[in-house]
Every structure is written in structure tokens, then in C-alpha cells.
Amino acid sequence: MKTGHRHAGGREAPVFQRAVGILVVAGAPWAAWAQQAAQEPAADAAAPQTATLPAVTVTATRAETATKTDTPLIETPQAISVVTRAQMESQAAQTIDQALRYTSGVAGETRGGSATRQDFRYIRGFGPFGTNYLDGMKQPYASFGFFQNEPYFVDRIEVLKGPSSVLYGQNSPGGLINVISKRPTLEPQHEVFVAGGSFGRIETGIDLSGPLDADGKFSYRFTAVGHTGETAVDHTRSERIAVAPALTWRPDGATALTLYAQYLRDPQSGHFGYVPAQGTFLNNPNGRISRHFFDGEPGFNHDSKTQTAVGYELDHRFDSGWRLQQSLRYARLDSDLALAYGTGFAPDLRTLNRAAFTDRDKIDAWTFDNRFEKTFNTGALHHAVLVGLDYQHTESDARWLFGSAPSIDAYAPVYGQAIAAPSMPLLDQKQKLSQTGLYLQDQIRFDRWVMLAGLRRDFADNDTRNRSLNTSTTVRDEATTGRLGLLYRFDSGISPYVNYSTSFLPTTGADWQGTPFKPTTGKQWEAGVKYQPGDARSFVTASVFHLVQDNVQTPDPDATHGIFAQVQSGRARARGLELEGHADLGRHLSLIGSYTYLDSKVVRSNGPDLDKRPVSVPRQTASLWFDYRFYDQPWAGVGLSAGVRYIGASYADVANTQRVPGFTVADAGISYTTGGYRLALNVANLFDRKAVVCSNGYNACNYIQPRTVTASLRYIW
Template sequence: MSTGVRGSTALSNALLFCLLSGTSAAYAQTSTGDGSSGATTLPPVKVTGNRDDSRVGSAEGYVAVTAVTATKTDTPLIETPQSVSVVTRDQMTAQAATSVAEALRYTASVLPEIRGDSTAGGPYLYSRGFVLEQFLDGTRLPSDTNFAYAVPNFDPYGLERIDVLHGPSSVLYGQANPGGVANLVSKRPTTSPLHEVFVTTGSHNRAEFGFDLGGALTQDGTLSYRLTGLGLDADTQVNGVKQERVYIAPAVTWKPDANTTLTVLAKYQRDPDVGYYNYVPASGSVLDNPNGKISSHLNVGDPDFDHHTRNQYSVGYDFEHRFNPAWTVRQNLRYSVVSDDLANVFPFANGYAAGSTTTVNRYAFTNAETAKFFTVDNQAQAKFSTGTLAHTALFGFDFQRVLFNQTVGTNFVEPGLNLFNPVYLPIAGTTATSNDMIRMKQFGAYAQDQIAYGKWRFLIGVREDWASSDDNNPLQGYLHEQSERAFTWRTGLVYLFDSGIAPYASYSKSFDPQIGATFSGAPLNPTTAEQYEIGVKYQPPGYNSFITAALFDLRERNVASSDPDHFGYSVQIGQVRARGLDLEGHASLTDNLDLVASYTYLNNVTTQTSLTGTTIDGATVSLQGLEPWGIPRHVASAWLDYTLHAGTFRGLGFGGGVRYIGASYDQTNTIHVGSRTLIDAAVHYDTGAHWLFSLNGKNLFNRTFVASCQSSGVCNYGDGVEVLATARYRW
């Protein structure tokens, strides 16, 4: 992936300064020529390096050494002054991840399943205590901060890797939550033949079939393709709830010469049955109830009324042209659509009916949403030197346009449902109560310079954004229009020791425009955030491993929340602060042994509030000094995989993992949700020819636990045991 050599230059200069520039490769001279007179024979040269290019998603094993997500340039992770986590394709396959949330279970700082068994219905991700935005190949996708259920949930089988940039990232990506960016990197075309089909069966009557095909379309490799798809039909741990999916992702790359690449990518996913989305009261789940425990298999909704369907697709292209070794231009364009149709019966959030410990009052809810995202990102990259300073400068401007429509209907349901002896009765339809139409636009211009001086690496980036939106709701009788302008920046410094140790420090900012207004008519201010981070990265020479340790102080201001006294309006409660420690390591300790381990300590608290109190569970509660609901202080995980590569049992391997999620609280900090330790395991066998068999167990000992509680009436059970058997055929 070097820039190549043109013209006439000495061999040593060509190797050292041209061919290997910007790569992790090294060379060693093994001969000095044949000693004959006349023409000189060029010495044989041995070139070695790591095969890892995150732009095309070619990382192998568990260890990645570069990530375009962090800088939009091919910068090694050890030279990036911010914490970055990478989940590779091999890790996802070994752990049998069936969703993006599952793929992130072993990632530092990330809390991917705060909704427990409702994660499929609402795939909300958190990092460092704040929402973690999903991006697809560097372009933004809808998030739950502005939309309710139209949140994408692409199948991870179509991904080559997931890059997580922790903390504020507006400098490169515009409006975004301070938790960071989870960039889903799609599988790309390859000129090498690639063919795989698989079948999976197991818990909850799972039946799944998939394929992944790729290769050159022309003899010279100028055209190549990738076609990935799967079909899924399964029950869930909740009675009467299914998961069904059809996924297809074609991609074509045109490479007319060594300097030009155009890749067209598309994804289509239809989920006729998304999965479960509901909750139970705290009493009977995390708290004692005189009637015992609510079953984790109970459907609190209605099997005959409930349905949840999601359609999502994305189409776009990545274009790159290198004019010369100095200048490169890129354009990335995506159009993404998520449509979600939900009908559900929910319990009221205050829990049981008055005077009852068995029965909850419920309401029918229908919600139809469509979110359309258009994004285009234009980049110009220049590599040059000024004296002893080597620069990689990036200039860009991007544009985002969002169209969102939501129609909501509600209806009170009588009688209530006895959670310990449920009887389901016919549910009437709903009456439309809201018709929300939102239009959002954002234009941003940014610049970044990465400077290398000896063993020092310095980064600075700046950005200016112009954002506007209007929110029109005829049924509720309001129209909000607002526009915002924001300047954000980040900077960082790294020092590269010969030992592979790289201490760093960084500062970054973000902003996220808010939709809506206060009851007084004042528009909501954008939320803003800033993060101070110091840490150290370690990439020991001669070993395939990478370790990161980071200390951070992250603060978000103008945090918005629903107005408890005026339905449909919002209030801004003040500031939330998160301080903590991240530890994460990926290592291939030997040819046989792979390891992933992480630990996170997080102190997340509301430090300032403009409210004297807010109504929660019928009581007025001050948020000052409270921890956000569902966010634990301690999270730790480790996954170990051992595979035999010689002897009688060559190809046989064993994997095992442990996940510890610490205790958390509800909004009032009065309901304590206990910690849990979950065990995962795997056995796999590669025949060495075509077949690969695997058996994976998740939450192997079937621990029943509550993932989180938002209030006394809103708690989510976690997923129970799941065992999956997979057979893959490759040729």
C-alpha cells in the first residue's frame, strides 16, 4: 500500500523513503550481488510487514494496527493520540457475534446491551457513559438521540471490522454525541478468490444460512466484486416473539490504474420480526415481590397485537485518486434509509397498578418512522515536508441532510395484565396523537495536520459547522425552527519509544444540535462536550499485540431531557461528567494463542443542573450528584482462544470468555441493580481443506439477571443461555 517509486533513484533511497513510506514494513539486504564485471545485479531484498489496511478491511487475526476512523488517514494506532478499539472479523467469527452489540461485548468503555433482551428492538450503544454513534464506512447513521426506533441494526456478518473512536469526535464527523463513533466497516471486494457458505442452528429454534463470495471479475483485476448475504428465522427467549431477517450486500471495485479506485457498496436488510422490545417492573425482577419472580420468558405485551418490522438499506461509493506521492483526493457518499413499524402494548412506567403487586396497567402504542440520511464527505490529503517536519495534511468539507417522519398512536388498555398469571385479551386499535416531521441539514469544513518530528507525533484539527433544522408537528400544534454554528477542535501529542511504548495526551471537543424547544418557546441549545485524555499505548517489537491504557475526563453541557410538566417539550438539565480509566489489550501471544482483555472504571455523575427537581415515579427528585441510570462503574472482560496447528488434533481449538458487568442504579439512584459475571465458550475445528465447524455458548450457565432499570416500572432482563452450532464450507 505504498505510494510506489517513479523516476530514477538509488536503491536504498527507493526502499527507505519511497516504497516503504507510510507503512509498517522493513527490509533486510541478504546479498551484495554476483561480483561479476559489467552490469550490477540488484541485491535480493526481503520485505516484511503487517497485512492490515482498515480502508479495505483486510485485518487478520485479533490484532489491528491501523484505523482510518481515528484520523481519516492511514495512521498507525500507536501514533493516534486518542483511545481507539478495533473488533476484527476473526474476533467476531470466533465469538459468533450475531449483532453489532454482541460484537462489542469485549470492548473497553462500551456498554452495548443496556436494554438487555430488548437490544434487538432498540440497539442503543453507550461508551464512557454517553451514546455511541453508529457510522457506516465513515458516514453517519440515525441515532436514538434524535429518533426513537429508526435506529439501524445491520447484521455483523456483512462487516470486516468495527472501529470505536472513544470520546468527542466532531472535528472529523460533525454533530455527534460525546460517547464517540462506532464505525462499521463493510466487507470490500477482493481480487483473491473468496467463497464461503455457512449454516447455523441452535437455541430458540435458530435456522440461519449465509454466503460470502468475492474475487476478480476481469483477468487484470481492474474489476472485482463482493457479495454477502444471509437469511435468519429464530424464536427468542420471550414467549411468542420471533426474529426474522434477510440481508444482502453487493459491492464492486473498479481500479483502472494504480492511482484510482472506485468502490460502489450497497446493503439491504429486512427484518419482518425485529425481536423483543419491552420491560418489567423492578418489583419481581431486581427487587423482591411476595408473588415471586417475574419470568424472563414472559411477554409483557400482547402476542396477537404486537409486531415490529424494520427495513434498512444503504447505497453509496468510496472514490480515491492519487495525483502524485504528495496529493490524494477522496469522496465518500452514502444514502441510507431506515423504516421502522412498531405496534406494542407497554406497561405504564410507574409499575404496578395502585394497591397491586401482580397487575400492571398498560397502553397500546403504534409508531411508524422513516429516517433518510444523505451524506457526502470530500477530502484532499497532502504529504510533504517543511525542513525536519513531515506533514500529513487533510482538508475536507462534508454535507448531511436528514428527513424524518414519525406517526404515533396510543390507546389505554383494559383490564391490566397479571404478570404472574397472564391472560391476553383482544386489543383495540390506537388513535393518532403525534405526526412529527423533521428536516435537518449540516455543512462542515475541517482541516487537520499530522506532524512527525523524529519520534514525536503531533496532531491538530479544526472544524466549523453550520446546522439548521425544523420540527413540524401539526397534531400537537408546534413548529420549531433553529440554526446553529459551532467551532470544534482537537489536538494531541505522542512520543514513540524504541521499546514500543507510546505515551500520549489529547484534547477534543464535540457538539450536537438539539431538536425542539422549551415550553417558553426558547430553542434548545446544542449539547457540547470536551474531553481531556492521557494514556499510553504499547506495541512490543516482534510481537503481534497491542495494548492501550487511557485516563479521561469527559464533560457534556446543555444535556437535554423531556419536560416532566409539559408533554412534547424539553428542558436542559445542565452538565454530566464522566471520569475514568480504560485498559484494553489484543494479542496473538503465540501461533496458537489469541487474547482479548479489557477493563473500564467509570465515575459518571450529574455535576450541574438548572432544575430544582424532576418528576420520577411520582416524586420530585433533584438530579444533582446522581449517577445516570444503567451505567456501571466497573466493567471487565477477557477472551482466550487456543488452536492446535500441528499433531493429531491439528485444527482443533477452544475458546472461553468471561464478562463482568458491575452494579448500576435507576434514575433516582434508589434501585440497585446487582453485578453479574457471564461465561462464554467455544469449540472449533478446521479440517484444513474446506470445512470449519464451531460450537459457541453464550451466558453458558444461563444466569438470569437484570441488565438495567430506568425507574421502578422500567427494567430489562438480560439474555439467557444461547448455544449455536455452525458449519462453514470454504473453497
């Protein structure tokens, strides 16, 4: 028998430690070359050495997600947030969720600080599934299998708020998060870095890009990263190795073809269990549960994932003025999860009851987007017309098995108890999902007016085979969605706007008569003001919105139809205010501020959630971040950064009887830049706040990320 103590388990830990070591060795020649180059005499030896890296730039002025065209944010009549690469590095974000901490309207990390295998995010109160996109194409999910994005491969993150089906098809009404990948550059740029920090985490990566020939017809990018280490929870690790090569061919000035691939392997993905509310933020006579407590079994729990992707992006401008953009991606995911996890305390409030669960997920997904764009004038009107066709096809295989597990003392855990392989099937199915969409969009400019109009028609099929019941069902849905927005751009940099947009999202299941459920539908009115001064180094958005989702499933009021029967008479509503600002004040100071007020609740229901707020979604959030860099002696090259985040109170249950208190967290960092070197020290949760989030009742809570220190050294040339 093993008594509880800090121990890092992991079946593949030695292998991945060696893999990360290989990455370090691979980067060593580059680092040695960089050191030699740094020691060579400068062109002007008498000139004082100063920092040469650019200032942190947190302000973006353009984005493609809202319109699938290169449109200025100030001319887009819909709320959109952009997280730049510089912001991610300044804040030392280790996950996409962490990169979104200072973004309005987004509630992330709803499973705590150690559960990094899935991204449970809510946008404007809706989610947490169906919001993830990569390079403008949806990343599917099945059961507990989720595609994830490696932050080091990301150029920027664009968050589009509100219904977005007009360009993307079936979608959560709250919006979407579009991760934009790094791509080959025409200018040479190279980086190598190594980082280490709390819980024994070691990380290293390399990012190389530039032309392959003198004419610039071929350019490349090769990015690789790996990390290994424990998490804050005993007996758990977080490990990853990932590579992303890309090659761009430009045969002429009108054509660019990019081929890319990605491989990501997570042999361990952190902690995915629970602790009860009693002993965390609620009183327990036995005291506080340790943040290091592991509710599973080291010999049973495991969590691994492998995902691969290959694809291309084609951009061609015809002599006629039409522009073709085409994207194709094939992606595959294989996920293996086994958990012994806590289900709640026994009456003594120290013996934790447990259950066992296993899940295997496999996903094969094809996504294709083909669109034509042309600009032209009709009298005084300037048009930018977009015509597109996209297609998605996903095949998934998922199997859940449940079983029993022996209890454990949460205050003096003893590990090594035998757990039988779970054998009770809860989900055992194969699914084929297909969607074909045709869309048309016109951006019309008249003097200082900008109108954005779009219309889309979708055809979606869902074929499900339930192996447990030996049944098959086929559901075919059609939907028409649209968007209409209007904006006026003043000389002062102020642009007020208003828009109306709709969405749809297919659902599974049927009513008591066997009639398949219709897709849920979303509709939103939004009004706001955007401000961008003439120097374009600041950007502020204020928006108010009223968002409704219909056809939500709710219990059937007729008891004769069965205890589990449901109908589609439910409605969810969200309305609120979002404020967000980014400013680069000279090259010294960068600021980010955000505030969200969200009045979100279920307004039609036959269940206990009527007039109640959704689980895990706070009513208010706010954040402020600053980054200051010195460029004059004697502090030249020094950078200071700090931030504070407030996450308001939420509820752990649909009836809103279990309240989870809000909390405030501070982050900080210091860096020194000289030549191409940058040495940085970042601390997340600076004051080690022991706050808790709950996602499925008081028996399903998790601590937020504890104080985490990360030191990094990178060289850019």
C-alpha cells in the same frame, strides 16, 4: 381465549422461512463443489492432514476512524478500540452489541437480551443515541427508527473514545462506533455457512469475492445472509434477510471506484417490552417472573423494518501527490412498531398493568464526505494534511400514538384480549436536518514526536413541523470544534500521549420565552500509554480522561415559567480509567482483556439527578477472552475458547434510588477445522445467569440473554 404457552408468532414467518430456505439452496451447489474439491487427492497424499484456516487474529494495528487516514494505532494520540472479523466469528456475535461485549468504555445491551431492534449504547457514560456510523458516515435515527448493521457484512468495528466532532460534526461527546463494511478483494475468497441453535434459530449466509477479469480491473463482493427463529420470550421472533453486493473498478493503479448497495428486511425484531423489578431481582411473594413471559398481545404486537442503501467510494491519487477520497450514500428506512407493554404491577404484585403504543418512522438520508490528503516535508517536519468537506441531509417522519391496554397476569398469562388502536398522539412531526462541515487536519511527525491537530466549522439546520400543534420551527446552529494531541514513540514500543478534543450536538426545544436551545458542547482531556512490541502481534492501551458536557437541559428553577419549562444550565461529567489489551501469542493463543472504571455523574442540575450517575451505566466493567488452537497431532484443528464478562451495578432511575445489581457472565466455544471446513459450537451465558438490566425505572427491566447455544458449519475456499 389463549392460555400462556411457548408459541412463535409473526405475520411473515412462513415467507421468511422460505426465504432462508432459498439461501440454503443457493449455497448448496457451492457446498457440493467444496465437498468434491475436498475429496480430490492432495498434491502430497502422504502428508498428514492439518488445519489450514489461519489462527484467530484479535490484534489490529491500524485504523482509519480517528484520523480518516490509514494511521497506525501506535501513532494515534487518542483511545480507539478495534474488533476484528476474526474476533466476531470466534465469539459467534449475532448483533453488533454482542460484538462489543469485550470492549472497554462501552455499555451495550441496556435493553436486555431480546430487544435487538435498536442499539442502546453508552460510550464513556454518554449516549445512547448518535453514536452509530457506517464506513465513516453517520447513520441517522428518528424516534424509534434506527438503522442497524448486519454483523455478517462487517469487516471490523472501530470505537473512537471521546469527542470526535472535528472530523464528523454533530456527535455524542462519549465517542462513536464506526462499522467498516466488507469490500471487494483482489484475491479470490469464498465462504458459505449454515448455523442453528437455541430457540429454533436457523441462519445461513454466503460471502463471495474476487477479481472478475485477468487484469484485476474489476472485482466484486456478494454477501447474503438470512435467519429465522424464536427468541427467549414467548410469542416473539427474530427474522432477517439481507444482501450486500459491491463492485470495484480499478482503471489504473491510481484510481479505485466502488459501487455498493444493501438491502435488509426484518419482519420481526425480537421483544421490546418490559418486566418489573419485583419478581426478577427484587422479591415477589408470587415468585420469579419467567424469562419467557411476554407482556404484549400476540395479535397486536408487531415490529418490522426495511432499510436500503446505495452509494459509492472513490479513491484517486493525483500525480501532484494529492489523494482524493470521496464517499456518497443514500439510505432509506421504514419502521413499523406496535406494542402492548407492561407499566408496573398492581398492588397484588402479579397483575401487570399495560399500555398500548404504535410508532411509524420513515427516514431518507443523504451523506457525503469529500477529502483531500497530501504528505510533504517542511524542513525536519513531516506533514500529512487532510482537508475535507462533508454534508448530511436527513428527512424523517415519525408518529407516536398511545392508548390503553387490559392488564395481564404475569404468572399465568391469558392472551387474546382485544386492544383498541391507540389514538392519543404524543409525537407527530416531520423533520429536516442538514449539516455542512469544513475541516482541516495536520499530522506532524518530528523524529519520534507525533502531533495531531485539527479544526472544524459546522453549519447545522433543523426544520421541524409539528402536525399535532400545526406549528413549524427552524433552528440554525454554527459550531467550531477542534482537537490537539501529542505522542512520543519510544524504541521499546511504548507511546505515551495526551490530547484535548471538543464536540457539539444540536438539541431540540426552547426555553419559556420561546428561544431555541443551543447545542450541547463537550470537551475532554485524555492521557494514556500505548504499547506495541516489535512483532506487532500485541497491542495494549491504558487511558485516563476527564470529559464534560455543557448546555444540558434541566428544569427551570422559576416555577412561574411553567411546570415543564427548562433551561440549559446543566452539566454532566465523566472521568475514568480504561485498560484494554489484545494479543496474538504465536498462532496458537489469542487473548483479549479490558477493564473500565467510570465516575460519571450530573454535576449541575435543577432536578433530582444532581450529583447522580446516569441510568443504565455501570461504574465498573471487566472482561477476559482467550482462544487457543491446536496445530499438532493428535489435536490438530481443535480450537477452544472461553470468556468472562463482569458488568457492575447501575441505577434504574435518575435520582439513583433504584439500584440494579451487577453480574458476571461466562461464554465458551469449541471448534474443529480441517481443510477449508470449520465446525464450531458456541455457548453464550454458559451458566445461564438470570441477571436483569433496567433502563427506565423499576417498572422497565429486562432479562439479559439466557444461555444460547449456536452450532455452525462453514466452508472457506
